Amino acid sequence: MATTVQDIMTSPNFEEHFSEKANGTAECVKYKVPVKGLVKGAPQPDASSGMKPLSHEADVPTNIDLDDFSNMLSLPPEDDTGCHEYKRKLVSPTPERFQELVSQMKYRLVEGQGEALYEIGVEDDGEVRGLSPEDLQKSLTTLSNMAKELKAVATTITERRGTLGTAATVLIRQLPYDAGHLEIRIATVGNVDSGKSTLLGVLTKGVLDNGRGAARLNVFRHKHEVDSGRTSSISQQVLGFSSSGEIVNYAPGNEFHNRSMGDIVADSSKVLAFFDLAGHERYLKTTLFGLTGHVPDYTMLAVDSNRGGVIGMTREHLGIALALKVPVFVVVTKIDICSEHVLEQTTTALFKLLKRPGVKKLPFVIRTPEDVMTCVHSISSGSIVPIFLASCVSGASMDLVRLFLNHVPARKEWAMSYQDPARLHIDDSFTVQGVGTVVTGTLLAGTLSAGGQMLLGPDNLGQFKEVQVKSVRNKRVVVKSSHAGQTVAVALKSKHPRDTLKRRDVRKGMVLVDRSLNPAATFFFEAEVLILVHPTTMRVGYTPVIHSVTVRQAARIENIEEQDVLRTGDRAKVTFQFLYRPEFLTVGSHLVFREGRTKGIGTITNILSELRPRKPTRSSQDV
Numbered sequence: 001m002a003t004t005v006q007d008i009m010t011s012p013n014f015e016e017h018f019s020e021k022a023n024g025t026a027e028c029v030k031y032k033v034p035v036k037g038l039v040k041g042a043p044q045p046d047a048s049s050g051m052k053p054l055s056h057e058a059d060v061p062t063n064i065d066l067d068d069f070s071n072m073l074s075l076p077p078e079d080d081t082g083c084h085e086y087k088r089k090l091v092s093p094t095p096e097r098f099q100e101l102v103s104q105m106k107y108r109l110v111e112g113q114g115e116a117l118y119e120i121g122v123e124d125d126g127e128v129r130g131l132s133p134e135d136l137q138k139s140l141t142t143l144s145n146m147a148k149e150l151k152a153v154a155t156t157i158t159e160r161r162g163t164l165g166t167a168a169t170v171l172i173r174q175l176p177y178d179a180g181h182l183e184i185r186i187a188t189v190g191n192v193d194s195g196k197s198t199l200l201g202v203l204t205k206g207v208l209d210n211g212r213g214a215a216r217l218n219v220f221r222h223k224h225e226v227d228s229g230r231t232s233s234i235s236q237q238v239l240g241f242s243s244s245g246e247i248v249n250y251a252p253g254n255e256f257h258n259r260s261m262g263d264i265v266a267d268s269s270k271v272l273a274f275f276d277l278a279g280h281e282r283y284l285k286t287t288l289f290g291l292t293g294h295v296p297d298y299t300m301l302a303v304d305s306n307r308g309g310v311i312g313m314t315r316e317h318l319g320i321a322l323a324l325k326v327p328v329f330v331v332v333t334k335i336d337i338c339s340e341h342v343l344e345q346t347t348t349a350l351f352k353l354l355k356r357p358g359v360k361k362l363p364f365v366i367r368t369p370e371d372v373m374t375c376v377h378s379i380s381s382g383s384i385v386p387i388f389l390a391s392c393v394s395g396a397s398m399d400l401v402r403l404f405l406n407h408v409p410a411r412k413e414w415a416m417s418y419q420d421p422a423r424l425h426i427d428d429s430f431t432v433q434g435v436g437t438v439v440t441g442t443l444l445a446g447t448l449s450a451g452g453q454m455l456l457g458p459d460n461l462g463q464f465k466e467v468q469v470k471s472v473r474n475k476r477v478v479v480k481s482s483h484a485g486q487t488v489a490v491a492l493k494s495k496h497p498r499d500t501l502k503r504r505d506v507r508k509g510m511v512l513v514d515r516s517l518n519p520a521a522t523f524f525f526e527a528e529v530l531i532l533v534h535p536t537t538m539r540v541g542y543t544p545v546i547h548s549v550t551v552r553q554a555a556r557i558e559n560i561e562e563q564d565v566l567r568t569g570d571r572a573k574v575t576f577q578f579l580y581r582p583e584f585l586t587v588g589s590h591l592v593f594r595e596g597r598t599k600g601i602g603t604i605t606n607i608l609s610e611l612r613p614r615k616p617t618r619s620s621q622d623v
């Protein structure tokens with residue numbers, strides 16, 4: 001059953017706050033658990049004497065300036081593109097009008113890759129007017145009938161009060177199998193011990209944490225990670241939602257906690273794929289690779305509320321996500337053990353960082369389901385950063401995080417590239433017994449089908465090889481085809497029977513592309529770069545490691561246009577030469593380089609298609 005605003009707001013457990021003396025010293029804010037769907041192992045809040053309920057508003061430290069967000073409470077005007085549609089009312093349309101409405105819904109579903117949000121009772125300019133109960137009911141019935149025509153389901157998710165009555169937000173989602181599923185990839189970043197793995201454990205297993213690392217055990221991949229409690233590799237977790245918006249991983253009162261990834265995906269209309277990236281500086285290269293190579297749709301930044309500031313790798317991770325133009329949302333964790341004063345310091349530092357001139361984001365603290373829906377409408381623009389004040393132990397705000405994940409929209413550009421030639425960027429390769437060579441990666445354009453003939457490369461000489469796609473799997477489920485925006489595992493064989501394809505023929509950074517793309521590799525490319533930090537000056541000859549999608553290789557600066565040196569804050573058009581082998585690049589791709597304290601970002605502007613390295617022109621060094 002779908003959750004409405006009233007359900008949540010009238011829940012006896014919803015965000016009641018209690019204050020108590022912690023360890024006889026600091027004043028603590030303790031949150032009761034909104035326990036929906038969080039059953040097994042959920043510690044019950046301690047309602048010992050001396051606790052007194054606070055209002056829901058106390059969720060946010062009182063000194064946080066919310067003026068900036070007041071205008072966010074009305075909806076932004078309707079956009080002709082995208083998957084959000086506003087309708088004043090849908091009462092008894094004529095058959096012709098009904099067919100028009102169905103066509104329009106089809107368009108919105110295509111834009112949203114199988115899902116759309118309808119705002120009923122809302123004007124095109126975003127004004128929430130609302131409807132009488134009868135008109136709202138009739139409009140919802142019409143909407144439901146429209147959805148049925150398209151083999152989709154309409155579910156009311158929130159209601160808001162307008163000037164003339166009640167307005168409703170309705171999710172239209174296609175059923176699994178007909179349209180495959182919508183996949184949204186989320187990179188999970190944050191400083192070491194900020195609670196990333198725990199957050200994923202709680203979200204995907206439906207079991208609360210005990211504050212001593214119980215929930216993260218579900219997401220660790222290697223034994224040494226379990227032993228040290230520290231993530232070192234990129235592990236993937238999925239959270240599936242059904243067409244009516246229910247979580248597929250688990251259900252309240254049911255023991256679904258150990259459902260396999262394949263089962264979850266097969267039953268889902270929408271799949272959130274999380275990449276848990278390491279927080280420790282030692283693993284920054286892996287984290288960088290996760291952020292560039294896995295092409296996330298969103299970044300979830302975990303910030304430990306107890307640190308009283310934004311510390312360690314948090315800035316670094318946020319900076320990279322913003323440089324790659326990936327929208328960010330923040331989960332401030334561990335508020336169950338955080339004093340009000342420290343929480344205030346942490347959020348203030350976070351706000352300051354997000355509002356800095358170079359960042360210019362609008363932080364928006366999420367306190368209600370309506371706030372979630374407001375953010376869902378605006379998040380794709382990248383200008384707003386939703387912030388959840390949460391706890392994996394008490395469960396505070398976890399329902400709001402789930403609601404947000406359920407409705408967070410797909411990136412528009414994926415749907416727009418379905419018809420383009422297929423292009424898969426390879427991030428890993430395996431030898432699977434009985435299957436042969438399997439590559440994994442993200443499809444950045446087109447549709448990839450089993451049986452298709454493709455080109456794989458470039459090899460060290462910049463050549464591409466003809467291969468055949470034996471099978472395609474998406475999250476361990478065999479599929480006939482997969483489309484842009486999805487992560488897939490593809491079994492390959494060489495097109496020529498005498499030439500076997502070995503795993504050693506494949507490396508990270510290669511691509512699998514449609515033959516019509518006529519791909520070419522290059523040693524040289526031009527990029528517009530911005531130097532974020534460099535301790536001294538950078539000249540021709542400087543050789544950082546370039547990360548662009550799955551390519552990761554040292555490249556030497558060959559030329560800096562109209563400048564001799566680059567310093568912190570400089571922008572310039574730079575020509576790079578890869579050091580070891582030519583790579584396949586695309587114009588418009590983002591790149592990141594980081595070397596010691598040096599950090600730079602950029603966009604590839606020109607591919608010079610040179611297959612031979614040039615001799616270094618000058619042996620100048622970075623001074």
Ligand SMILES: Nc1nc2c(ncn2[C@@H]2O[C@H](COP(=O)(O)OP(=O)(O)OP(=O)(O)O)[C@@H](O)[C@H]2O)c(=O)[nH]1
Binds near residue numbers: 198392
């Ligand atoms: N009290 C409390 N403890 C939490 C919460 N979230 C996480 N923890 C604890 O914080 C510790 C660190 O959590 P992790 O999930 O391992 O942190 P991480 O960010 O994934 O760490 P790395 O993988 O090393 O980057 C564990 O002991 C968790 O039990 C929370 O909301 N409240």
